[in-house]
């Protein structure tokens with residue numbers, strides 16, 4: 001049976017962490033269904049007791065029904081149902097068809113760890129209530145003997161069941177801890193990615209740019225190999241937004257990002273550090289080489305035709321083209337001995353960029369040209 005569609009039931013449209021919890025609930029419900037079915041076969045075949053086998057099969061179906069709640073997007077109900085069925089099942093095992101000697105009530109240990117794994121952080125009342133019920137029921141089962149069980153099991157069979165309960169408890173705890181550890185790892189990776197990436201262009205964001213820039217600047221200071229920084233800003237971007245709409249403005253930002261990635265040197269780092277402001281960090285790049293590379297980037301952007309698709313009604317009425325060409329102004333700086341901090345480079349590249357804007361835009365200026 002293909003399990004992936006069952007595991008993913010109810011995760012559509014959910015936030016990342018909630019979707020993971022729903023997935024985990026579905027996985028645990030499926031595993032418990034499998035274990036319960038194993039016990040059903042044991043009661044039917046090994047113990048040869050139809051009545052007990054059928055009761056247990058009923059609980060097996062009830063575990064599987066957890067997935068129906070997930071399917072109906074009722075995540076909280078799915079979890080309450082699952083733990084409710086589990087506790088009812090353990091009570092029936094201990095007080096209807098077996099006794100506490102089978103050890104089935106030790107499965108109550110899984111409830112507190114399970115609820116803290118599966119419920120959302122803010123579902124405190126549910127977690128606390130289910131955990132307290134599990135502890136009370138465990139103590140009750142541990143201290144009460146079923147005088148009239150449906151199955152009269154030998155000491156050996158009870159011991160075998162007891163060991164199976166311990167084994168399943170251990171496997172489930174190992175599985176849950178392992179799954180939890182993987183989840184934490186994947187959440188951390190996701191958070192690191194989100195914290196360092198610009199969501200629109202997928203380039204490095206401003207925060208990550210300063211981390212990378214400071215690192216490369218420290219490398220430059222240690223090795224004294226050339227290091228350059230290119231700062232660029234799309235020309236008249238406000239007009240583009242006003243004329244073609246914000247969505248097309250975003251398309252323009254994405255197209256410029258793509259052009260920068262495709263035309264920057266392999267060892268360069270590209271970042272979006274403001275609305276329509278980008279930086280390309282170029283290690284191992286001399287002053288003259290940097291000018292050539294910045295010119296190449298300027299030309300590549302100016303040569304890129306951006307397909308806008310649907311235009312705003314205003315732009316349509318004015319008979320605007322569906323293809324947009326935008327330009328950018330560039331300022332660059334090559335690191336030298338007087339630079340003591342990475343941010344000095346950015347400040348001076350910004351001055352050069354300002355000059356490029358003043359001198360007519362769609363051009364490259366260096367800070368040295370400016371100083372001279």
Ligand SMILES: Nc1nc2c(ncn2[C@@H]2O[C@H](COP(=O)(O)OP(=O)(O)OP(=O)(O)O)[C@@H](O)[C@H]2O)c(=O)[nH]1
Pocket residue numbers: 200233234235236237238239241245246247248249250253274275276357
């Ligand atoms: N579509 C879109 N627009 C943005 C985004 N971030 C900033 N902007 C817009 O970028 C525009 C920047 O305008 P200005 O700073 O006036 O610069 P400009 O129009 O490019 O003028 P010059 O730089 O002098 O050529 C503003 O209209 C912002 O609203 C974004 O993520 N998407």
